[in-house]
Amino acid sequence: MANTNRPWLANYPPGTPAEIDPGQYRSVVALLEECCDRFRHRPAFTNMGRVITYGDLDRLSATFAAFLVNDLKLAKGDRVAIMMPNVLQYPIVIMAVLRAGLTVVNVNPMYTPRELKHQLDDSGASAIIVLDNFAHTVAEVIGDTSCRHVVCTGVGDLLGFPKSVVTNFVVRHVKKMVPAYSLPNAIRFNEALGRGTRSKLGKVEVGPDDLAFLQYTGGTTGVAKGAMLTHRNMVSNMLQSSAWIGSNLREGEEVVVTALPLYHIFALTANFLVFARIGGFNHLITNPRDMPGFVKSIKSIRFSALSGVNTLFAGLLNTPGFDEVDFSRLHLTLGGGMAVQRAVAERWKKVTGCALLEAYGLTETSPAACINPLDLKEYNGSIGLPIPSTDVNIQDDDGNVLPIGEIGELCIRGPQVMKGYWNRPEETAKVLSPDGWLRTGDIARMEPSGYVYIVDRKKDMILVSGFNVYPNEVEDVVAQMPGVLEVAAVGVPDEKSGEAVKLVIVKKDPALTEEAVRAHCKANLTGYKLPKYVEFRESLPKTNVGKILRRELREPAAAP
Template identity: 35%
Template structure:
């Protein structure tokens, strides 16, 4: 079974049930199934076949849902892309990912036009109408542009779906790499189906649930927990274009939402508005938190303010993503990421490659049908991550005597900005592209709203170089959440005897 066939079965069983709500407009499972089929048939008419790579650069909308499942139905490999990325960031992913077609919004086309000459393998830019007044008649890629809406209109319900094997790649999720270049984690149809099913079963997500999708759909957390899990069980997805506390409360109240999933930053913003009359979570039966560790004080205060249980879990893109959640039928342990979900096994490994003793800190490793098949075109990195059937996460953890896991430290040097992963090397690479930079080092600094922010230390070749100039340079090359919040100028960076930059000394400087 795969997520596409499961969605078709759900549509057959519950044709008139509401699949999703967007801007107060409801769409049934029968209507969704029809649009997916029509879009898939139009993709086939354009020449897309099983194994072709199609990128999605879209915000949260019905467009995303239809495009995702439509592309999967023809057997394409879908590459979700953060629509906030700059042309500089998009260029690498689209070329490395061998992308043949791009589905995006008209308002984002300027980004793709800027790099179109380098994207020689791209055959089509399928544009979703968001009300942009711009004409694309004079666009450099006008001959490659297709209308998303027109493709659905022209499509046929009789699409022929190729045979999809469990081991076939369904998604390639690009994660920030420690080398500065993103790595494409290949998730199979079995990976995404099994994790959606096992997560739904573990958290009892069912056909009566109405799930708020405020997390970005290009992120696998939202894809699995807020989209695939409810849709495969006949639930209703409440699509939000973006997160805002007031809109979440409005949707929760008016649409009678039962589940909310978010990162700790979102819960912090919601808690700050708890005293307002519109802060209504009265029908929410479960809140799900992931992306980064939730401070225990925040968890307790949120539960007290809204009288709702928060189940904190853990996951990573390479595991589709969920491996642990705090169970609903047993006591929840604040500060813990919970226990292994159904059909997934977690264990802590010591430095000798053996399973650690209870309470001993080691590297968290994961095994199960949700674990990726490898990194795209990166055999060496794949062999380092996948060993003896286990995915080594790089996160340091411990397990107590009841099988609850606790993350002790994150992947080395990784910065978490509002739930988004930022690797220092990625920012440093951009800084080094500036001609006035001699040396650069990036660390995470505490931030009251986003958990962490990006802080830079630089040594310059040009004494006249200013922070404002460097920040503007970064904004042109990095997504907003990766842009440094502060840049300090030093005469030299602290190093050890081998010349390695001592990040700990820089962190100590920040914490003084």
């Protein structure tokens, strides 16, 4: 494509290529195996005081992969669910599943039984690896799914004796963080590793078009859909992101703090894959919501990079002691998942001395599509420039490309764009054109310089701390209550999380209470989907054909 159609290239940082070669690695497996070989003696991950090297990652993932193939008899293409926060087992299991020619299904460990059952059913997962703390959720639904194998692991399983025993005892019996569960046929993680050592993993051919990840994302229908991300998609986005920030990273020297969960596509690509390629050292934060604990843990680290969402940065800035952290090596702070607020970005620069750069992406784009240049001196309100091998345009509702400066739907094309939605050709056709353009649902404009600015969202999606909440899913749950006649869920501005969920309900039963609604939601929805506000009304605003006017419910006057 001629440069005249890519005005952003004129503003690329020096040395940044216009294109990347997706064929540089045949698969994510080839990439990770190269990393493990090149940086075998370098530290790869640390958590709770234990460090594993790239050599350990290579050995342990090969062992676990042998268990999956030889003991569980999983066949190429089978799906394996992973339900864990950031612990050392996570990167090992990801690499093992991919090495075995299987597909990773990342699961939010905070899911309710209803949400977990949908994801296991929809993906057809054959196995699930789960942290003990969340195994009770698996136990509640596993019998009603086709998932045949469960591997359970404790927080301390890889910490080495005696720390592993002590940690697991404290978590289970002192802090009582492991609710009782019954999974009689479950296999322990360390037992699985033991079994894996008794056999070898044969060579599994994994190609660029094979599915690497099924990353679940919501839809306006309220049904979570699995975005099919191939090995080529993930390798491409790693290479694109690396090309963009690569000159700023020093091979074998980077120390990155990973507070976003690895089940989130942002951390998966940016923190795991991009930093693995240069032998980066990843500090996994298991519970970033414990801000005092988070700050305490990073005080002892001279870290050079940190990625997160706006709420994470704001939370750190408001935690006592954060201004005493050593920022002398910090040279990359990347914000994504939700809009970065100007006040947070400016305060971050003042406290840390490092600019907070905004990036933009979607689950469907593996995720990065636009990133601000690393030499940006201050916050500019833009989501940045399209990254290498990425085309962006602004289209109207009929798919016509609009002139520069006009407002319309942001559309993206590139090797990082998903293959489609798992088993949902109709949903795929709604967002993916035959020539590869993905309709993002975000309303944007592009300046002559190529910088893209998000104006609004076309979808009714609510973005809470970087996580998608789809109104129809919340409404479907609330509508199950006998006392509810009608319900609408909308996003309203929230200083802490960017947006918060607000419910507007018309009662069928006058005795229905806010407390009952909240209790029902808590039993059926993950924490970030829970309503912050509940309002009862006599009626809901509607169009003449009966469609609820969410925009009216979102107006500032409608927010408490």
